[in-house]
Amino acid sequence: MTSAQPNNLPLWVQDRDTVIEYSQHAQWRYQESPDYNRSKENLAKESTRNHVEGTLEAIVQNLVRTFEMEVSFKSNPQQWLSVVNDQFRISTNGGKEYTAADLSAQGTYNLFMADSEHYKASEENFESSAKLFHSTFPQGFPWEVLEVYSGPPVVTFKWRHWGHFRGQYKDFAPTGETIEIIGMTIANVTDDLKIISLEHYFDNNLFIEKLTAGGKLADSNNSGDSETKSGGCPFGSWFKGLKKS
Template sequence: MELSHKARLQDFKSVSPGLFRLSVNGGRPLTGEETLAVGSYNALLASPILPGAGAYDAAAETFESSHDLFRAAFPRGFAWEVIRVYSGPPVITFKFRHWGHMDGPYKGHAPTGDKVEFYGVAVLKVDEQLRAEDVEVYYDPGELLGGLLKGPLLVPSAEEEDARQLGERLGEAAIVSASGAAPQSQACPFLASAKREE
């Protein structure tokens, strides 16, 4: 079933509609309805990670924008697999891996084609029908987001563009200085305006 913000919790046969809770890294548990409303990426990345780096801010993303962002970064898919199961029902503990190849851009960063992955552990409590009642997920979001930010910025920020232009001007000045040629004279705008006022 394709995950959609229009889906209802009752549409999912693998969860217990009235009891389902999801918590990530010890954070506040979300109900099934809350998880569906915000989307799986926002639920898993519920707090700003790598502050100041623009890595991800779940509060600023919608269900749709979060899915668009990760579908663009992983156009061939973002696989999820169980690596090892440590205990059986009714409390299932397992190790998982989420991975894909970054063949698309992410928040202005160019695609790298590299495999981006992270590992985690989950504790899943199920009912008699093996429907999930409580899920606790533990992982390091930096493993995921660090891989997504490796590519160079596609469009430099205003500060980066200013620094690039300054670098070009300084490079040109160094070439003129090294050549021994007389620098081209340029009128100083401050002196020119002062002379006009006299």
């Protein structure tokens, strides 16, 4: 896969594993570089798109996956190759803008999902939120580009996040269903394709609705099946996060 990357493309829009290999001296959040082998297996089986290397769609997908990897695993944002660190800003649904330092300290979940009944961003930190959602989606939460509507310097694209809800979410029972979230992003990039800003648009309330649809574990144990079937599938769109591939 890596050898198929066009040689003239910047490192950060090449295959994510190529970036990891280059980043041998990075400060890794968990003391070692990430292993995406399982993620690649899931992508190969479950992706709805197969973008040809070198196309705009593949380049955008590689850039965002590299960005997600760096946010999740490189603890020093000054070492992120995918962004213009001193200019970088990120926002959700027209809300507050955050810096790379904010993102590194608090994590994507806590910046994208404000306080609500079933998720208290103000009470979570990077590690606790990552642990929660990794256990909720034990097989991962892959991400892919669906369509790209405009090219650099303002890249507008539609994407898909999905995962199998097989681990409990807080005290809510897993439903086993595949949760799929669709979103839109506007990315401002430099001439060499580093990210200056990201504006994400999606309905993150629907994500929480899906995670609580199975009912609380105590209720499901006591009542058999009524609580676990509540809500059906009022699904719609998205997730936050840059999440988790």
